[in-house]
Amino acid sequence: MAAAKNIDTFGSDGVSRRCFLEIAAGVSLSALFGPLPAWAAEGTRVVRAGCPSHNCGGRCLLTLHVENGVIVRIETDDRPADGIEAPQLRACIRGRAYRRRQYHPDRLLRPLKRTGKRGDGQFAPISWDEALDTVAAALQRVKKAYGNQALFVPYGTGSYNQTNGRQVAQRLLNLFGGSLGHYNNYSWAAMARATETVYGTGVTGNQRQDWLNAKYVLMWGWNPAEVRDGTNTEFFLRKARENGARIVCVDPRMTLSAVSLADEWIPIRPGTDAAMMSAMAHVMIASNLVDAAFISSHCVGFDASQMPADARDAESYKDYVLGTRDKVPKTPAWAEPITGVPRETIERIAREYATRKPGVLYQGYGMQRRAYGEQVVRAGCALAAITGNVGVPGGWAGGLALQAPNGGPLWTVFPTGANPVTASIPTFLWTEAVVRGRELGAAQGVRGVEKLDASIKLIYAVASNALINQHANINRTAQILRDERLVEFLVVQDQFLTPTARFADIVLPACTQLEAWGVEDGWKYGDEVLLMPKVVEPAGESKSDYRICSDLAAKLGLRDAFTEGRTERDWVEAALTTYRKSYPGLPALAEFEQKGTGVFSVPVTRPAVAFADFRRDPAAFPLATPSGRIELFSAALHAMNRPTEIPPVPKYIPEWEGPFDATGKKYPLQLIGHHTLARVHSTMNGVDWLEEAFPHRLFINPLDAASRSLSNGDQVRVFNDRGELTIKCRITRRIMPEVVAIPQGAWWAPDAKGLDRGGAVNVLTSERWTPLAFGNAQHTVMAEVVKL
Amino acid sequence: MSQLAFFVNSDACSGCKTCQVACKDKNNLPAGVHWRRVYEVTAGTWQKKGEAWTASVGVYNLSVACHHCAEPVCGKQCSVDAIWKRPDGIVLLDQQRCTKCNKCRSDCPYEAIRFDGATNTVGKCDFCADRLDAGLLPVCVTACPNRALDFGEIEALRSRHSTGGTPPLLDRVFPLDDPAVSRPSLLIRPHRHAALVQDRQPEVSNWEEL
Numbered sequence: 001m002a003a004a005k006n007i008d009t010f011g012s013d014g015v016s017r018r019c020f021l022e023i024a025a026g027v028s029l030s031a032l033f034g035p036l037p038a039w040a041a042e043g044t045r046v047v048r049a050g051c052p053s054h055n056c057g058g059r060c061l062l063t064l065h066v067e068n069g070v071i072v073r074i075e076t077d078d079r080p081a082d083g084i085e086a087p088q089l090r091a092c093i094r095g096r097a098y099r100r101r102q103y104h105p106d107r108l109l110r111p112l113k114r115t116g117k118r119g120d121g122q123f124a125p126i127s128w129d130e131a132l133d134t135v136a137a138a139l140q141r142v143k144k145a146y147g148n149q150a151l152f153v154p155y156g157t158g159s160y161n162q163t164n165g166r167q168v169a170q171r172l173l174n175l176f177g178g179s180l181g182h183y184n185n186y187s188w189a190a191m192a193r194a195t196e197t198v199y200g201t202g203v204t205g206n207q208r209q210d211w212l213n214a215k216y217v218l219m220w221g222w223n224p225a226e227v228r229d230g231t232n233t234e235f236f237l238r239k240a241r242e243n244g245a246r247i248v249c250v251d252p253r254m255t256l257s258a259v260s261l262a263d264e265w266i267p268i269r270p271g272t273d274a275a276m277m278s279a280m281a282h283v284m285i286a287s288n289l290v291d292a293a294f295i296s297s298h299c300v301g302f303d304a305s306q307m308p309a310d311a312r313d314a315e316s317y318k319d320y321v322l323g324t325r326d327k328v329p330k331t332p333a334w335a336e337p338i339t340g341v342p343r344e345t346i347e348r349i350a351r352e353y354a355t356r357k358p359g360v361l362y363q364g365y366g367m368q369r370r371a372y373g374e375q376v377v378r379a380g381c382a383l384a385a386i387t388g389n390v391g392v393p394g395g396w397a398g399g400l401a402l403q404a405p406n407g408g409p410l411w412t413v414f415p416t417g418a419n420p421v422t423a424s425i426p427t428f429l430w431t432e433a434v435v436r437g438r439e440l441g442a443a444q445g446v447r448g449v450e451k452l453d454a455s456i457k458l459i460y461a462v463a464s465n466a467l468i469n470q471h472a473n474i475n476r477t478a479q480i481l482r483d484e485r486l487v488e489f490l491v492v493q494d495q496f497l498t499p500t501a502r503f504a505d506i507v508l509p510a511c512t513q514l515e516a517w518g519v520e521d522g523w524k525y526g527d528e529v530l531l532m533p534k535v536v537e538p539a540g541e542s543k544s545d546y547r548i549c550s551d552l553a554a555k556l557g558l559r560d561a562f563t564e565g566r567t568e569r570d571w572v573e574a575a576l577t578t579y580r581k582s583y584p585g586l587p588a589l590a591e592f593e594q595k596g597t598g599v600f601s602v603p604v605t606r607p608a609v610a611f612a613d614f615r616r617d618p619a620a621f622p623l624a625t626p627s628g629r630i631e632l633f634s635a636a637l638h639a640m641n642r643p644t645e646i647p648p649v650p651k652y653i654p655e656w657e658g659p660f661d662a663t664g665k666k667y668p669l670q671l672i673g674h675h676t677l678a679r680v681h682s683t684m685n686g687v688d689w690l691e692e693a694f695p696h697r698l699f700i701n702p703l704d705a706a707s708r709s710l711s712n713g714d715q716v717r718v719f720n721d722r723g724e725l726t727i728k729c730r731i732t733r734r735i736m737p738e739v740v741a742i743p744q745g746a747w748w749a750p751d752a753k754g755l756d757r758g759g760a761v762n763v764l765t766s767e768r769w770t771p772l773a774f775g776n777a778q779h780t781v782m783a784e785v786v787k788l
Numbered sequence: 789m790s791q792l793a794f795f796v797n798s799d800a801c802s803g804c805k806t807c808q809v810a811c812k813d814k815n816n817l818p819a820g821v822h823w824r825r826v827y828e829v830t831a832g833t834w835q836k837k838g839e840a841w842t843a844s845v846g847v848y849n850l851s852v853a854c855h856h857c858a859e860p861v862c863g864k865q866c867s868v869d870a871i872w873k874r875p876d877g878i879v880l881l882d883q884q885r886c887t888k889c890n891k892c893r894s895d896c897p898y899e900a901i902r903f904d905g906a907t908n909t910v911g912k913c914d915f916c917a918d919r920l921d922a923g924l925l926p927v928c929v930t931a932c933p934n935r936a937l938d939f940g941e942i943e944a945l946r947s948r949h950s951t952g953g954t955p956p957l958l959d960r961v962f963p964l965d966d967p968a969v970s971r972p973s974l975l976i977r978p979h980r981h982a983a984l985v986q987d988r989q990p991e992v993s994n995w996e997e998l
Contacts, residue, residue, distance in 0.1 A: 336839055
């Protein structure tokens with residue numbers, strides 16, 4: 001891993017990978033996991049376990065072959081049945097390559113303490129006792145000096161099951177008197193907030209088997225082949241297409257999904273989707289293709305006839321689309337120069353979606369991680385509503401689309417306990433809470449208190465590389481974290497020395513999820529529970545996140561309260577009890593283990609349809625919106641009285657940095673940081689089987705490459721006012737002209753001059769947040785590319 | 789004579805390369821050595837008309853390994869007879885006999901035979917013969933998240949994937965070599981854009997990954 005090259009992570013005392021393998025080889029675990037299949041080699045134990053998966057967007061099954069305490073092969077779901085009701089949970093390339101992460105020579109094996117300046121990456125190994133004593137003392141000191149609000153457990157998904165990951169540290173700090181909370185996330189902040197304004201809930205998605213009922217699927221900025229968005233999502237779409245659905249993909253990149261799933265790809269300029277959606281609405285209204293009856297009975301704010309009482313004269317959705325007030329009809333001709341999409345194409349897609357019903361308009365998350373990202377969410381929901389595609393089989397309401405009928409998988413069931421600190425901040429604004437915490441209030445999205453009492457002074461980062469690598473504007477964040485007067489103590493608990501860990505005062509080595517007990521259910525979609533038994537012993541001195549927090553709890557006098565006398569396995573058993581309420585028939589742990597399947601699936605034979613009740617009888621089953629209906633016009637947003645940034649009807653708003661403004665003149669290329677199969681965000685960086693399959697490259701259109709005299713494979717410099725990085729370029733037809741892409745998540749590795757040689761896209765992104773959701777807008781970036 | 793073959797649904801292949809890595813995991817292949825790999829084929833151009841961009845661009849992926857040819861040319865010049873064909877048609881390479889002369893590597897029209905510098909061996913896809921013998925499927929076939937790979941006795945495989953008036957399966961799309969040379973045991977369902985792509989000066993766009 002390039003970022004760690006200039007320090008010796010764990011080699012100085014002779015603890016090496018070879019040594020670890022010898023230790024591990026001496027360990028033998030009893031064969032707990034069911035009968036040995038006849039095809040396994042003699043002496044091999046076979047364990048079926050949920051893939052560590054981190055936060056890839058899927059939850060798949062691995063079949064691990066273990067010899068002498070070492071994983072020697074990773075296969076996947078081998079259940080004989082692979083039907084549409086409960087298809088096999090086949091792991092992607094990342095799960096299949098996991099051995100190369102599990103046995104990576106850069107694994108952290110011992111606790112470390114910082115020996116140089118913060119951020120310089122110089123460390124010395126120390127004992128667990130010294131490490132935990134240091135952390136405990138810092139927690140006590142900061143709590144005494146500033147109060148619990150100065151403590152912070154940031155967002156992170158580098159380890160991600162019920163007993164591993166940040167939530168166990170949250171439980172510990174809650175018992176310690178609490179810590180500053182945070183809400184929303186880096187994935188879908190604007191999506192979640194904006195969907196609620198339309199539907200009053202985020203549960204707007206049907207179970208995916210229902211896609212087989214669709215006649216049309218618009219994959220809008222949605223790329224499940226790379227981001228997963230539920231294991232098997234691409235497989236269900238393939239089946240939908242085979243069943244007769246026409247699939248169209250709107251995206252600046254011709255993604256893996258566009259190639260494997262779509263009949264047609266429509267490139268669109270990033271950040272302009274709401275303009276195309278508005279123009280589609282114009283076509284539908286002008287040609288009378290809207291579902292007038294549904295609008296009349298189920299929506300508000302479409303036109304003057306259904307405006308809320310306190311906004312009778314405000315601009316309706318139809319007013320905006322037709323340009324009644326602003327004299328700008330949002331026609332396809334209007335949208336063409338904004339989006340770069342030919343007007344005829346916009347018109348055709350509008351007609352197709354409005355007439356090939358039922359249809360799915362699925363909105364990906366990338367386009368809402370942008371300036372005014374809320375608008376594209378509301379605009380897409382509006383199209384679903386005015387075409388009457390809500391609440392019907394084969395249709396799709398749009399928005400966040402958690403799974404009907406009850407929200408689908410449960411995310412965190414591990415009990416973190418109540419946080420005695422009531423204050424919380426939007427996840428993306430943590431640097432603000434570091435540099436000016438006491439100024440933050442409602443205007444910055446603070447909840448629970450009027451103003452914060454303290455800035456963040458101690459950060460306990462577990463499985464989080466979001467402090468440096470995945471947060472926006474790395475150079476700014478690094479400067480903030482280097483200043484020890486701001487964050488006075490930073491402890492990082494992780495499996496590798498990430499760019500974030502390089503800023504730690506103390507580094508605590510966590511084991512992988514294959515080395516500790518855990519359990520999970522599906523990722524957003526899916527109806528299954530995956531057991532994650534401990535497969536092999538932890539590497540070196542590493543421990544599970546739960547065990548580390550237990551040991552730290554002991555130093556703080558909280559061990560019994562923290563553990564309740566339970567091991568990780570006991571917590572898994574407790575989690576199964578919670579899951580059983582959603583997954584009836586889920587066996588108890590002993591039986592689950594004995595079966596050896598690793599997964600419990602609930603077949604979906606009659607897929608649930610979101611809003612089916614509301615569709616049938618809107619009076620008896622009103623939505624949780626203020627009006628009880630689908631809010632094309634939101635009175636709540638209207639009352640905020642910030643129409644230029646938070647309009648009550650969805651609008652296209654030019655971004656704060658874009659191709660049409662002064663920034664665009666200086667830096668003419670729009671840059672997006674898409675997801676890659678080479679990593680899960682920044683996790684799995686440096687895994688050779690993944691890097692060779694998907695080399696880290698800047699993707700650039702042949703026309704833009706030619707005008708810059710670039711050849712394929714040239715080392716280029718990518719820069720704007722916030723920073724610069726260097727990377728090789730891949731010239732490809734699969735990206736729109738004037739747009740370039742760098743897969744997000746590569747590890748930041750600045751040279752002495754600050755040029756990032758790791759290719760971390762966040763050296764170029766901005767910390768500015770979206771106006772309504774306080775979400776990250778990390779895809780709104782202008783940059784220039786030159787040959788290095 | 790019996791002949792096993794792979795079926796590749798290029799139309800459903802995203803190029804995710806899970807097959808490639810499943811193969812590497814099963815066969816313990818280091819970085820740089822691929823027994824299964826995926827071509828990314830692209831063609832076409834971009835035009836600007838007024839303020840709008842139009843892409844007449846086509847892309848498809850093709851996952852390939854050893855094609856276990858009916859008339860394998862790789863073994864013809866092997867001086868130690870290290871390459872042989874099982875009764876079920878699988879072409880095998882005997883590591884014990886192999887002298888690493890590398891002649892087979894240059895003779896194979898599909899670059900299916902690979903040299904592993906770390907172990908000083910020449911190797912290739914063996915159709916997961918050990919798994920087949922144990923009643924299991926080739927690991928790549930079980931890996932594909934989009935269920936785009938299959939295998940079987942070639943004519944049965946052909947009829948299994950030729951239902952419902954689908955166009956005939958092919959044994960060649962760009963960039964594969966002329967099948968007359970060695971008669972590869974390969975059935976391809978071409979991508980829906982394959983004809984368009986092949987009409988417009990197609991090229992392999994991911995040589996560095998192959």
